[in-house]
Amino acid sequence: MGWAEHTIWWQVYPLGFCGAPIREEDTHPGPRLNKLLGWLDYAVELGASGLLLGPIFASQTHGYDTTDQFRIDRRLGGDEEFDALVAACKQRGLRILLDGVFSHVGAQHPDVIQALAEGPDGPKAPLFDIDWNAPGGPAPRVFEGHRSLVRLNHSTQEAVDYVVKVMEYWLARGIDGWRLDAAYSVSTEFWTRVIPRVRSHYPDAWFLGEVIHGDYPEFVTGSTVDSLTQYELWKAIWSSIKERNLFELDASFTRHNSFLESFTPNTFIGNHDVTRIASTDGPDGALAAAAIQLTVGGIPSIYYGDEQGFTGVKEDRVGGDDDVRPSFPDAPSSLAAWGQHIYRAYQDLIGVRRRNSWLVNASTTKLSLKNEHYVYRVSARGSDEYVTVEVDLTNKPLVTVKDRNHHILWKQSQY
Template identity: 35%
Template sequence: MAQVFSDKVFYHIYALGMGNCPKRNDFACPAGDFFEKLAGRLDEIRALGCNALLIGPVFESTAHGYDTVDYYHVERRLGNNERFKEFCRLCHEKGFAVVLDAVFNHTGRDFFAFKDIQRHGYGSAYKDWYVNLDFSRRSAQGDCFEYEGWAGCKDLVKLNGDSAAVREHLFGAVKMWIEEFGIDGLRLDAADVLSKNFLDALGAFCRGIKPDFWLMGEVVHGDYAEWTRNGRLDSVTNYQMYKALWSCLNDQNMYELSYNLDREYNSERGMYRDSALYNFVDNHDVNRAVSALN
């Protein structure tokens, strides 16, 4: 378990938004200079008291970053592998841990495996890379098969995390991110719908390369201890505490915050007293604190 992360204060960045990047990738534009610009702000971020960066999807995608096209190359709207490698080196030099958003539950429709299935149908060597493919009917998008999208979003195609080939591809990318970029951890997007077997295998793989590697899962509902027990993940997003942080101020009633702190962290009966949950003021999926607070 990466206990070293218990002292981290994160500055959370949704890179494509912060960089004011084009909404869609034309797969032809020259490498952007986002990481050079962000490097120029590291001292400012450090002065806020932050010593870790959580950076939203930085690998090649079609649109918003969560529709991955290539896990092995940095999004061209942001930069390229060499520029990102230099950025990570500078971050570590200035005392920052670097954590990336890892999107392993789904890919975009432009991902090579999905495009191969579009071309070859049931004869594709990649048909087992995704779940619930149905070749007896066409999709609304015109494909010769129907498929499952994350939460009904058809631009996010549900991967089969139990496939050995899928794991080899994804874990190979993680190995590259650790060894070439020196990243310190991952935020696992949609961790609440990733299989526990996948999470266990990923955890063992990452810590086999870097023992203090930190894994944090995006979990909105449920028993957070399910994701942090037995070394599965080091942390999960603490949405319950997030809500209390702003609503207790708006209502001028600190009981909500006090109740939740006691419920979660009481040394004798707290539900998550043995879990280092990821507490956040806001993130890219919720209203900013400045908007939530009256």
């Protein structure tokens, strides 16, 4: 697994973080990406060692409807701002992962428009999945019913070559790997035609697939990605705390143990697509969730704002993601003081993880279990190291972490 094994990602949705307009016209485009420069030391002080960025390429609205994957979105800036961010990250030892949307592009992508104009024999036609014989004329097939998102034709060599070209272009510009958006919607055979080619030129590149349901180990083996988003554990953590049913968490740990035998999942309790953990479970529940995430096996990512106790509810409507993709102030010093104790708790949890680096592929074992009380051991593979975690939901959520000598490593009631 190399460098990625001990990376802790700070995940940021740049368009939101930098305050760019999402659906409205940008009347004053500018170098908004520079705002991130003032937050890199904050990420390092948190304990992160990587920056996992949401989409930054030219797009129609929210970034996942791309119109040019070789150009920085004008709402964020351009090459100068990107190069400055890469240089600043490297200076601090921060890895960079970019969000690669290779399931689809925006319907206004120039190549889509050209393909539809020139017909099935045009040079751009093989790139996209278009029903050329549809009633009423050619009809692009779209992603999950969204007419603004046109699917690539993943069966063609042209699509393979296109994705390889995009990946290698930005790897050459200094990034360290790719988050593969909606990887679950693309055949594993496509990824096996892309990733090994990229790795032949960039052997240290790391690939994280977004997969929600299904056979995780089978997808990893079949696609050759390095890791997957562990949505099963995410759901079990927030749901167990919210419903006061820790049997669900224990069952998920059994599955998680089996995943760790073949790959190391990306663990998270928040991202740009889900309701904030503090809105789901309350502030105490959110901190308990963080303690669980950061003391089990996996490669953790922390969604910006969760380390400050931010709230936000995702809604099923146009603009329903905005609440969980907020703008941040220009500098950390402008954050409200009420989130500082949560930030400190995160720092201490990450410190525990750093001092016990074996946690990355550790397995869990149940010691005692009731609906609202769970004690489990997190054990190193191949050694006798372990920590014990107690989750107590009988009053307000509380987590305590102890080492093998019963010394307290982290206690939620301290914050």
